[in-house]
Amino acid sequence: MKLIAEAAQNIEVLAEANADGTKALYITGPFMEANVVNGNKRMYTKEVMKNAVNNYVENKVAKGTAYGELNHPSGPQIDLERACILIKKLDMNDDGQVMGKARVLETPMGNIVKGLLESDCRVGVSSRGMGSLKSVNGINEVQKDFKLVTAADVVADPSAPNAFVNGIMEGVDWVFNENTGEWVEAIAHKYKHISERKRKEELTEAAKLHLFNTFLNKL
Secondary structure: OEEEEEEEOOOEEEEEEOOOOOEEEEEEEEEEEOOOOOOOOEEOOHHHHHHHHHHHHHHHHOOOOOEEEEOOOOOOOOOHHHEEEEEEEEEEOOOOEEEEEEEEOOOHHHHHHHHHHHOOOOOEEEEEEEEOEEEEOOEEEEOOOOEEEEEEEEEOOOOOOHHHHHHHHOOOEEEEEOOOOEEEEHHHHHOOOOOHHHHHHHHHHHHHHHHHHHHHHHO
């Protein structure tokens, strides 16, 4: 399965009063969109997007665990040390737009976002999910196994060239390890039946190659 990231624009900033008179910052706007070919040459059908959103709302938003991180992470896990927002609302309208609202958290990364917003800096959001792709007439259609990791990570500039995001977010295949309950790189999963010593040796070389390729993708 591929790690899929999509950038969104037109995000607005809101300040709402808390019960104690302090203000909480929120970002709101369209986080994702279905039935359109996006800048990454991918398309989500309404059915695929609706199912992913409903599942995410039920299992994450409703339980208060719909976190977003600052900047693009390199994998499909949520790192609480990098959490900067908590998604409070997420809903897909009839036009296929997924409208979201997220509160900026009072965490180290959240305070960075807060400082940027209060300094009139522009930020955007980028969704992150796991799923397979099918090429149809030059377009990658996201398949029914798609699941959201988060509906919004906070990024510096959602209008930046997509090649940078693709190189970081889609350079590695991931598989789900049922024993640990975690996503792991497919290259590690491939060597699971090899002796421990041999596996470590080969993984070390593979990791070096992966890091080198990642560096090249950043150039």
